[in-house]
Amino acid sequence: MVELEIILYVFVCGVMLALSVIGLESAVVTPSLARWDKRFFIAFFASLVAGSAAFFLELVAYVNSDLIFLQAVAYFLQSLLCTIPFPMLAVYLLHCCGEDWRSSALFRMMLAIWIAFFILVIVAQFSPYFYYLASDYEPHFGPAYPLLIALVFVMLFLIALGVVRRRHTLSRQYYRAFLVCLLPVTIAVFVHVFVSVFTLINIGLIISASSMYRIIVSGSIEQDLRHQQEIASQRASIAVLQMRPHFIYNTMTTIYYLCDQDPKLAKQVTMDFTTYLRKNFTAIASEDVIPFSEELEHTRAYLSVEQAQFEDHLLVDYDTPHTQFRVPPLTLQPIVENCVKHGMDPDSEPLHVWIRTRETDSGSQVVVEDNGPGFAPADDDEEPHTALANIQQRLDLMCAGQLTIAPREGGGTVVQVTIPRKE
Numbered sequence: 001m002v003e004l005e006i007i008l009y010v011f012v013c014g015v016m017l018a019l020s021v022i023g024l025e026s027a028v029v030t031p032s033l034a035r036w037d038k039r040f041f042i043a044f045f046a047s048l049v050a051g052s053a054a055f056f057l058e059l060v061a062y063v064n065s066d067l068i069f070l071q072a073v074a075y076f077l078q079s080l081l082c083t084i085p086f087p088m089l090a091v092y093l094l095h096c097c098g099e100d101w102r103s104s105a106l107f108r109m110m111l112a113i114w115i116a117f118f119i120l121v122i123v124a125q126f127s128p129y130f131y132y133l134a135s136d137y138e139p140h141f142g143p144a145y146p147l148l149i150a151l152v153f154v155m156l157f158l159i160a161l162g163v164v165r166r167r168h169t170l171s172r173q174y175y176r177a178f179l180v181c182l183l184p185v186t187i188a189v190f191v192h193v194f195v196s197v198f199t200l201i202n203i204g205l206i207i208s209a210s211s212m213y214r215i216i217v218s219g220s221i222e223q224d225l226r227h228q229q230e231i232a233s234q235r236a237s238i239a240v241l242q243m244r245p246h247f248i249y250n251t252m253t254t255i256y257y258l259c260d261q262d263p264k265l266a267k268q269v270t271m272d273f274t275t276y277l278r279k280n281f282t283a284i285a286s287e288d289v290i291p292f293s294e295e296l297e298h299t300r301a302y303l304s305v306e307q308a309q310f311e312d313h314l315l316v317d318y319d320t321p322h323t324q325f326r327v328p329p330l331t332l333q334p335i336v337e338n339c340v341k342h343g344m345d346p347d348s349e350p351l352h353v354w355i356r357t358r359e360t361d362s363g364s365q366v367v368v369e370d371n372g373p374g375f376a377p378a379d380d381d382e383e384p385h386t387a388l389a390n391i392q393q394r395l396d397l398m399c400a401g402q403l404t405i406a407p408r409e410g411g412g413t414v415v416q417v418t419i420p421r422k423e
Contacts, residue, residue, distance in 0.1 A: 010059060012202045017052035019206060020045050023213040036095065041212065044088050048209055051081035055202070072125070072133055079121045079148070082205060086155045087114050093162055093178060097169045106162045110155055117151040124148070141196070149193045156186040173218060181211035254309050269308045275301035283329035289399050292332075292357070292366070293323045299333045299355070306340055313346055319356040325364040325419055327401070328394040335368050335415050338387055343372020343412070363421040371412040388415070395419075 027033065027041035054077035061071035087110045094101040101107045124130035129144040163170070163178040170178070185204030191197050251273050258266035279298035300318075307314050336353060343351045354369040388403060395401035395417065402418045 006059075009055075009199055009202075012199055012206070013052060013055040013059070016202055016206045016209065017049065017056070019209045019213065020048035020052055023209055024049055026213065040088065040092055040095070044085055044092075044212060045209070047081055047084045047088070048205065051078060051084075051205075054078045054081055075131070075133075075139060076121065076125060079124075080118065082201075083114065083117060083152055083155070085208070086152070086159065087111055089178075089181065090159050090162065093159065093166065096174055097166050106158065109158060113151055113155050113158075117148065117155075120148055120151070146193050149189060153186065153189045153193065156182060156189060160186060174215070177211050177215050181208040184208070250309055251305050254305075258308070265308065269305060272301045272304040272308075276305060279333075280330075286329045289326040290329050291323070292325050292327050292364075295327055295329065295332045296320060296323060296355075299336050302333055302337060303340075303353070310344065310346070310351075313350045314340065314344065315350050315352045317352070317354045319354070322357045322359045322364060325359075326399065326422075327366070327417070327419060328391075328398040331391055331395065331417060332366060332368070334387055334391060335417075339368060339370040339372060339413070339415075343370045345373075362418075364419045366417040366419075368415045368417075369408055369412060371408065371410070374407055374411065374413045391417075 024042065024045035027038055027045055030038070033041065054074050058071055058074035058078065061074055064070075087107070090104075090107050090110045091101045094104050094107060120130065127142075127144075129142040130148060131139050131141050131145050133139060160179075160182045163175065163182065167175050184207040185201065188197060188200040188204040192201060251269070255266050255269050255273070258269060276298065279294070279301065283298075303314075303316050307316065332355070336355065339353050340351065343353075345351070349371075352371045354367075356367045356369075358365050358367075388405060392403040395403055399422075400420050404416045404418075406414045406416075408414045
């Protein structure tokens with residue numbers, strides 16, 4: 001090798017070793033990996049680490065002319081260790097598709113080809129027809145060398161063909177990851193049949209390792225997002241189950257007295273309270289966004305019950321012409337309940353709540369205003385902040401929405417929920 005080729009070779013081998021070590025460490029320490037996946041990735045990256053070490057063993061032998069035997073050992077180890085991941089990829093592909101790899105024709109063909117390759121590599125150690133090391137310490141390829149590379153190419157081609165045939169079974173993420181993993185190294189091996197391009201093969205292996213590492217990272221991120229969403233959902237469920245006792249008591253007391261004073265209104269309040277309870281408990285079971293019209297119905301039922309208790313002390317205006325969008329359950333109702341709970345003061349002027357919706361170029365907006373006392377970030381009572389923070393978390397996780405809080409001109413608070421338009 002000329003000096004520039006050696007520098008490039010050392011750099012590529014160093015990158016391959018570093019990436020393989022990082023992948024191995026990630027496979028060991030990532031808790032979100034399933035047991036089978038963890039064992040696969042540990043074995044996959046361990047073989048790449050060993051293969052990378054064999055490349056550096058070759059470099060050590062190359063710079064020391066007395067270690068020609070060590071160089072032969074390095075070529076032997078490279079041939080085996082850098083091809084072990086290919087049958088492993090076939091097993092992982094079948095696992096991702098829910099197939100039994102032990103009875104799969106793809107795996108059996110891959111195993112048969114790799115065993116044939118292994119036998120030929122053993123034979124190559126005693127025959128110059130495949131490759132040999134001359135006095136210049138450079139590998140020289142014999143007439144049968146293309147057969148070795150052809151077997152490697154067939155293995156890669158079979159896996160790539162298996163990926164394409166299973167494209168409808170694989171998720172889009174895994175389909176792309178397998179293609180990125182296989183195509184560069186397949187192309188490099190094909191070129192190597194005609195021209196010696198060991199560095200290009202190493203670059204292909206680097207891309208393969210990075211693609212597998214990306215699966216680990218993306219899986220961990222997805223697991224973390226699912227965990228956060230479960231936490232947000234649990235908080236919403238707890239909020240439902242911890243309905244204010246005095247609200248329920250006051251509602252039942254109001255219905256009791258209305259039965260004598262205004263039976264018709266008593267029936268309506270009972271129906272509104274029933275709707276409120278039903279929507280609350282339905283929200284516990286909901287794991288996805290719901291039509292805004294359902295959330296609005298929930299909010300109307302709640303406010304109707306509160307208005308029956310506070311009468312003229314609670315005024316509500318609705319301006320909601322736009323309802324054709326979806327929100328997480330328990331988005332609008334807790335915001336409005338927050339307004340009433342922290343803004344109602346029977347000794348002051350009536351609490352006025354405005355609920356508005358509008359469609360924008362980027363999506364939908366829900367605005368809730370009140371003329372109550374408002375609250376600042378430095379308030380001692382952290383409950384309104386916690387409730388709105390929980391809503392913001394669920395908006396972010398379930399629909400990439402946003403919640404903003406601002407003081408209202410003239411007193412009170414403005415809470416705005418923004419839901420981006422779904423692509």
